[in-house]
Amino acid sequence: MAMMPVTDSMFLLAEAREHPMHVGGLQLFELPDGAGPEFVGEFHRSLLDLVDVRPLFRRRPRGPVGVVGQFAWTNDDHLDLEYHVRLSGLPRPGRVRELLELTSRLHGSLLDRHRPLWEFTVIEGLQGNRFATYSKIHHALLDGVSALRLLQSSLSEDPAERGVRPPWSPRVRTNVFDKPGRTEDFDPFRAVSSLVKDVFGLGPAAARMVNEAFREQAATLAFQAPKSMFNVPITGARRFAAQGWPLERLRAVGRAASATMNDVMLAMCAGALRQYMIDLGMLPEKPLVAAVPMSLRARSAPAGDGSLGGNALGLILCDLATDEVDPAARLARIHESMVRGKEVYHGMSRLQITALSAIPLVPLAIGTVPGLTTVTPPAFNVLISNVPGPRRPLYWNGARMQGVYPLSIPYEGQALNITVTSYADSLEFGLTGCRRTVPHLQRLLGLLEESLTDLEKTTA
Structure with a gap:
């Protein structure tokens, strides 16, 4: 049995038919020569032969499904x-359009909470000598950073390598939740002392955050966002749109605009x-306000260690300057807002950052109360995440991965989620929206291209 952190159990408690709480990924592969x-x-069929499964992928909530407050894995x-x-x-004809429709439904x-909380679908019939895979796993098990890191560690940079194992199958057999001997280095007195220090530091940290926000004026406070078309009750049906852009185009704009x-x-x-x-x-x-998660994990953390599971995120509220006509001025305001948001957390511990970041997320946790989203102001308007991905092309038994597109979670009162990840020389956008509430989601892809073009023109 493994105990479940409160940050993870919240994703189980908040889940309902209208609010699936899993993250996913769509991967496109080119068939090998x-x-x-x-x-x-x-x-x-070869995937089904790999019966050795990582402990993380054998976890399911302990106890009856209907019990409130599931705090342990079995x-x-x-x-x-x-x-x-x-x-x-x-x-037929197996276009990307049909692929995105299938992915949206999946x-x-x-x-199923009676089983380990993950699924993996291999998809055939895609045009262009390609196939795809769609994976989904409950947010209580992994956050997006961990899921992408696990995928990266599973594939190979060598197109000639065979015997590549999927994310759920380890290279070396293991059948326990924790590595043997892992607790030998655990000092309970040091852990308790650190926890007490962090908790007592939350009061001053919270006061400092509020004081700095008012003093700087430009810092964005929770619950100051305007009511928008995205901040409404949602259904459980999803629509997904995805596309990639060359990283160099964004880097060039960034260099020109500092x-x-x-x-x-x-x-x-x-x-x-x-x-x-x-x-x-x-x-x-x-102006719209975006919630921008920041990972609190070290990028160099081993993909297979016990720290992979669970969630480790902070949150910055960013002024998107959507009331600004000029794209260059809009970018400047966004840059200033992000700088101030990061400065607020300077010097805080991971626990303090997590606790303060939870303040804007309170409405998401209690958003299942009927009618609540219609009477309370939104803490923010849209969630936009940037998850660092593989820097080099990856292969699965000779099949080159052409793209990896993240699917995330629209929450009650947050009908649109935008998640991007880098892969090789591309920045891959995944747009996940409530099917009923966000019309013509595919149109946003064309508008993203127009927006980048405008930035290139105004910052050149």
Whole structure:
């Protein structure tokens, strides 16, 4: 049995049919040279032969499904791999459009809590000598950073390498939650002392955050965001859109404007959302506010260690300057807002950052109360995440991964989620929206290109 941190159990407690709480990923692969028509089917069957499964992928909530407050994991000793690893085919003509429609449906269905909380689907019938895989795992098990890191560690940079194992199958067999001897170095007195120090530091830290926010004026406070078309009750059905852009285009804008690539990505989103809402006649007069998660994990942490599971995130609220007409001025405001947001957390511990970041997330945790989102102001308008990804092309038994597109979670009162990840020389955007509430989601992809083009023109 493994105890479940409160930050992880919250994702189980908040889940309902209208609010699936899993993250996902869509990966596109190019068939290797000489692959025949049976390649994808054989690939799927080979995955079912790998019966050795990581402990993380055997976890399921302990106790009856209907019990409120599940705080422990148990090990599923009867895992049915054929249930979790599936094969699907696209209807003709097998375009990206059909792929995104299938992915949207798969992402809208709940995971079975009587089983380990993950699924993996191999998808055949895709045009262009390609196939795809769609994976989803409950946010209580992994955050997006951990999931992408696990994928990266599973694939190979060598196109000639064979025997590459999927994320759920370790290279060396292990059948316990924690590594043997892991607790030998654990000092309970030091851990308690550190915890007490952090908790007592929360009061001064919270006061400092509020004081700095008012003093700087430009810092964005929670619950100051305008009401928007995205801050409404949602359904469980999803719509997904995805596309990649060359990283060098964003880097060039960043160099010209003395901004980070993440600032440019946020400005791309801001410009696209501004025009999207103008076209619908629904742009608020006040600027939209984005919640931008920041990972508290060390990038160099081993992909296979015990720290991989769970969630380790902080949160910055960013002024998207959607009331600003000029793209360059909009980017400058976004850059300033992100700098001040990071300065607020300077010198704080991981616990303090997590605790203070939870303040804007309170409405998400209690958003399942009927009618609550219609009477309370939103803490922010849209969640925009940037997850660092693989820096070099990766292969799965000779099949080159062409792209990896993240799917995330629209929350009650947060009908749109934008998550991006870097892969090789590309920045991959994944847009996940409530199917009923966010119309014409695909249109945002064209507006993202227009927004980047405008930034290139105004910062050249």
